[in-house]
Amino acid sequence: MQEVKKRIIQGVVVLVAIIYLAKLFYLQVIDEGYSEAAVDNAIEQVVQIPYRGQIYDRKGQLIVYNTPTYDIYVTPKKVKIQDTLRLCNLLGLSKFQFDSMFTIARTYSKFKPSLFMRQLSVEDFARVQDAMVDYPGFTFETNAFRTYNTTAMANTLGYVAEVSPKQLEEQEEAGEDYYRQGDYIGKSGLERFYEDILRGRRGVKYIMKDVHGVVKGPWKGGEMDVSPVAGKNLYTSIDLDLQQYADSLFVNKSGSMVAIDPATGEILAMVSSPSYDPKLLAGRNYSKNYARLALNPYNLLLNRALQGLYRPGSTFKTVETVVGLEEGAITPGTVLGHSGIRMNCHCGRSSSDLHTAIQRSCNPYFYHVFRRIIYHNDERDPFKASKVGLQKWSERVAKFGIGQKLGVDLPYEKKGLLPDVEYYNKRNKGEYSWKFSNIYSVGIGEGELLVTPLKLANVAAIIANRGWYIPPHIVRAIGSPKGEPLPEFKVKHSVDIEQRHFETLISAMYDAINSPVTVPARYVVRDIEACGKTGTSQNKKGQDDNSVFICFAPRNNPKIAIATVVDYGRWGGVTAAPISMLVAERYLKGYTTNKAAEAEMKAKYLLRLPNAPNSKPKPDTTKQQKPLVAAKKVTGPLVSHTKP
Structure with missing residues (x-):
């Protein structure tokens, strides 16, 4: 057993x-x-970040490029530190800073590398590189920060910043793994819209190290390495010289200007004022500067060109004209009286024909036009007729891009507001609780109607083209100057209105400027054959109105269409119109002849805090005019526009 x-x-x-x-x-x-x-244990995988694509203007001038830097990444599980104080001195950190940064990295992951310290200069990298061999777990990766050759159009260019935890979560949910904690991503403007094109494709190389962390060379001779692919360059339609000139006209003003090539839909200049220097959101001080910008009461981070909502005022009478002609509500010879209407008239007459009404911006005339469109000469049941007429009218107007996104190649575009039957039914709590008398102000560009400066510029382009447009866009070529824009920016959109109706409108718009009635003669540049329409957009009681103007030039074979909105500029003919005329002449001729108007516009001080009552503006007394005056108790980075 x-x-x-x-x-x-x-x-x-x-x-x-x-x-x-x-x-x-x-x-x-x-x-x-x-x-x-x-x-x-012997092979280290080093991720190689590609350079982002560069951004150029239409003439090949470099606007945005990359400056090389080095980022330090840490893998907490691999870290072995013999002398923490020595490491802190090497990196220029306090013990508290080091502990905080290391805790953040360890919280993110003990096993995955995460950003520890970013944007060491080439000189700093050379100084610490050899010493860091004594600190396993810390690695370097080549990176770059965005560098700008201009202080202009910060909101259009946008900025890059560290990818957020939410974006990393969304990436993980989508089954992707491109971005890591600490990586950069486009946050706004062109940087965000074209992120997938600009970012390129990251590479990886494998390095052999001995037990002491000393590099012995590439693993397997580098045959397993994958080279990074730089992002594609963007070639924009922006004329940088024109952009900077337009910016200089907006010093000490708030508002926006958009200039478009009508034939292509290419945006030549896009002003949003006041703004900031794009350099402020590049580099180590991003977080501090962003906080100051976000707190600035002048809304520096708002791209007014596609996010600012304004009543179009009398500039909308251009759309009302061609819609009325197409619907048969009026003819070129229609004469309408002014009596019995509670609207101001700029004509000084008791009646007007269509040409005079456009030229002199007659409110009573367009009150009648809108009434005829809505009721279509049938007022037996005004509630029912208003519903039918407004539905047809809003469908016509929507084809001009009003009340919807135009699809510009920038994020955060606002639709604005085109009030329709559904809107008024909801607002008045009933299908038959409203009629023409409740909505008549919309017919002259007031009331509930809201547009962006970009949409107004597109309206100017539609008129210049006699009835069609290509969606406005900023990038004209991707990858090379001979590349192509995105496919959607080559498609024509018709507004389905006969060309002859636009010719009727254009004749009056030409006389409105060249036989000065609404635009003072001292601001008119006659030899560029501009056609335009002024507007005054109402503000709250106690505030000066906004100055609005749309135009294109020359009359035949137009090369530029412009919309300008200046907050608190009062009448369209005295602020927005001269700015637009100066920009049009500069683009068409390459120089300015009306130096007096230029000096007057640059010196004009209209900057006020948003939603504040009117106050007497205080002119800048410094030798060089500054674009902004900081509000009390609020400080923020303020940009000086580049002067041409």
Whole structure:
């Protein structure tokens, strides 16, 4: 019996030994995982961040490029520090800063590398590179920060910043793994819209190290390395010289100006004022500067060109004209009286024909036009007729891009508001609770109607083209100057209105400027054959109105269409119109002849806090005019516009 027990014990021992040997054979010979784990101890994987694509203007001038820097990443599990104080001194950190940064990295992941310190200059990298060999777990990655050749159009260009935790979560949910904690991503403007094109494709290289962390060379001669692919360059339609000139006219003013090439939909200039220097959101001080910008009461981060909502005022009479002609509500010879209407008239007459009404911006005339469109000469049931007429009218107007997104290649475009039947039903709490008398102000560009300066510029382009447009866009070529824009920016959109109706409108718009009635003669540049329409957009009681103007030039074969909105500029003819005329002349001629108007516009001080009552503006008394005056108790980075 004793012998049997002995044999059983021996058998168990032999069996266990066989199992261990088999497992060892499997790990070392059959299973590659153990081998790979051993390799991991000697091979370091280094991610290579590609350079973002550069951004150019239409003439090939470089606007945005990259300055090389180095980021330090840390993998907490691999970190071994003999002398923390020495490391802190090397990196220029306090012990508290080091502990905080390391805790953040460890919280993110003990095993994954995460950003520890960003944007070391080439000089700083050279100084610390050799010493960092003594600190395993810390690695360097080449990166770059965006550098700008202009202080202009910050909101159009946009900025890049560290990818947010929410974006990382969304990426993980989508099954992607491109971005890591600490990576940069486009946050606004062109940087955001074209992120996938600008970012390129990251690479990776494998480096052999000995047990002391000393680099021995590339693994397998570099045959496993993947080279990074730089992002594609963007070639924009922006004329940088024109942009900077337009910016200089908006010093100490708030508002926007958009200039478009009508034939292509290419945006030549896009002003949003006041703004900021784009350099402020590049580099280590991003967080501090962003906080100051966000708190600035002048809304510096708002791109007014596509996010500012304004009543179009009398500039909308251009749309009302061609819609009325197409609907048969009026003809070019229609004469309408002014009596009995509670609207101001700029004509000084008791009646007007269509040409005079456009030229002199007659409110009563367009009150009648809108009434005829809505009721279509049938007022037996004004509630029902208003519903039918407004539905047809809003469908016509929507084709001009009003009340919807135009699809510009920038994020955060606002639709604005085109009030329709559904809107008034909801607002008045009933299908038949409203009629023309409740909505008549919309017909002259007031009331609930809201547009962006971009939409007004597009309206000017539609008129210039006699009835069609290509969606406004900023990038004219991707990858090379001979590349193509995105496919959607080559498609024509018709507003389905006959060309002859636009010719009627254009004739009056030409006389409105060249036989000065609404635009003072001292601001008119006659030899560029501009056609335009002024507007005054109402503000709250106690505030000066906004100055609005749309135009295009020349009359035949137009090269530029412009919309300008100046907050608190009062009448369209005295602020927005001269700015637009100066910009049109500069683009068409390359120089300015009306130096007096230029000096007057640059010196004009209209900057006020948003939603504040009118106050007497205080002119800048410094030698060089500054674009902004900081509000009390609020400080923020303020940009000086580049002067041409």
